[in-house]
Amino acid sequence: MLRQDGTVCSEATTPGVQQQQLWSLGKRQSSGCVYSSTHGFNPEEIREKLQAFPGGSIDLLKQESGVAVLTINNPSRMNAFSGSMMVDLEERVSQLESWTDCKGLIVQGAAGTFCSGSDLNAVRAISNPQDGMKMCMFMQNALTRLLRLPLISVALVEGRALGGGAELTTACDFRLLASGSVIQFVHKHMGLVPGWGGAARLVRVVGSQNALKLLGGAVKVDPGLGLQIGLADGVLEVPQAEEGADTLLQQAENWLSQYTKGPAPVIQAVKKVVLSGRELPLSEALRTEKDVFGTVWGGPANLQALASKSKHK
Numbered sequence: 001m002l003r004q005d006g007t008v009c010s011e012a013t014t015p016g017v018q019q020q021q022l023w024s025l026g027k028r029q030s031s032g033c034v035y036s037s038t039h040g041f042n043p044e045e046i047r048e049k050l051q052a053f054p055g056g057s058i059d060l061l062k063q064e065s066g067v068a069v070l071t072i073n074n075p076s077r078m079n080a081f082s083g084s085m086m087v088d089l090e091e092r093v094s095q096l097e098s099w100t101d102c103k104g105l106i107v108q109g110a111a112g113t114f115c116s117g118s119d120l121n122a123v124r125a126i127s128n129p130q131d132g133m134k135m136c137m138f139m140q141n142a143l144t145r146l147l148r149l150p151l152i153s154v155a156l157v158e159g160r161a162l163g164g165g166a167e168l169t170t171a172c173d174f175r176l177l178a179s180g181s182v183i184q185f186v187h188k189h190m191g192l193v194p195g196w197g198g199a200a201r202l203v204r205v206v207g208s209q210n211a212l213k214l215l216g217g218a219v220k221v222d223p224g225l226g227l228q229i230g231l232a233d234g235v236l237e238v239p240q241a242e243e244g245a246d247t248l249l250q251q252a253e254n255w256l257s258q259y260t261k262g263p264a265p266v267i268q269a270v271k272k273v274v275l276s277g278r279e280l281p282l283s284e285a286l287r288t289e290k291d292v293f294g295t296v297w298g299g300p301a302n303l304q305a306l307a308s309k310s311k312h313k
């Protein structure tokens with residue numbers, strides 16, 4: 001059953017329609033926004049305002065493998081988020097939510113750098129508190145939906161991830177840092193704190209002590225520090241120009257494949273139980289886990305594994 005706040009609580013499951021149910025469970029939870037009209041949030045109004053600051057794009061490539069690539073594309077501004085890119089992001093997340101075969105997602109920046117945060121030209125133009133709040137709610141909704149997608153996501157960070165760009169990395173399940181890259185929550189230097197949900201997510205990734213250090217000191221997190229505090233899940237070497245070396249994207253796809261190998265319903269179920277464990281109180285998380293279990297128990301992958309008498313050596 002779907003609660004009004006977008007979370008899922010338990011309901012009886014009937015074996016046989018399990019795969020369909022898993023998808024709808026994942027979809028229902030992933031579409032749970034933080035803000036709605038009950039919070040005075042009017043998405044149409046802010047969409048229109050954001051569209052007045054055009055430039056760049058958010059590009060989505062869905063691949064047969066079930067792994068999609070989302071590219072932050074505004075190279076002349078170091079992939080800063082223009083207003084229209086924020087609206088684009090929301091649209092791409094909607095497209096991913098309705099992709100039934102999804103298994104994984106790589107979020108990258110175009111042209112050798114990740115993202116320099118919100119476009120400072122747009123920020124200046126909407127620097128009044130009312131517009132700031134609306135933009136903040138809009139981006140929190142979009143990034144919460146991104147993190148709740150029933151797939152396994154990784155931010156591929158090359159170059160710099162600054163401000164909102166750093167926040168975006170925390171809306172992915174994992175982060176891979178290329179050699180020489182930096183994640184920096186520069187908000188304090190801008191007289192700000194994160195507003196796209198980056199602080200709340202950062203605390204969950206690195207713990208409150210480390211989050212306080214990173215935000216309070218606007219610390220530059222390089223791959224070494226990232227690994228040490230758990231912000232980075234792996235480090236990739238930027239390939240030399242010589243022929244044959246895997247690109248960073250290929251390396252990220254290889255890395256992600258350890259988690260996306262296998263049937264989509266099972267990968268989606270894995271994400272779903274982890275997500276509910278992270279977001280729901282224990283009793284609700286347990287009931288959700290039971291429901292998700294019911295969608296894979298006796299399903300094609302389960303039956304095939306039983307028939308092949310697989311051993312786990």
Ligand SMILES: CCCC(=O)SCCNC(=O)CCNC(=O)[C@H](O)C(C)(C)COP(=O)(O)OP(=O)(O)OC[C@H]1O[C@@H](n2cnc3c(N)ncnc32)[C@H](O)[C@@H]1OP(=O)(O)O
Pocket residue numbers: 076077078080116117118119120121160162163164165186187190192193194195196
């Ligand atoms: C809740 C969200 C909070 C936020 O995200 S606030 C925004 C936080 N981000 C920033 O303050 C980034 C400011 N930019 C910088 O520090 C530097 O440009 C940066 C990214 C380190 C790159 O330095 P450099 O390699 O020296 O390159 P550069 O400065 O010449 O930049 C190349 C062109 O990109 C532009 N750019 C970079 N970041 C931008 C941004 N966020 N908004 C708008 N334009 C931005 C920059 O102005 C420059 O443009 P132009 O060539 O002068 O026309």
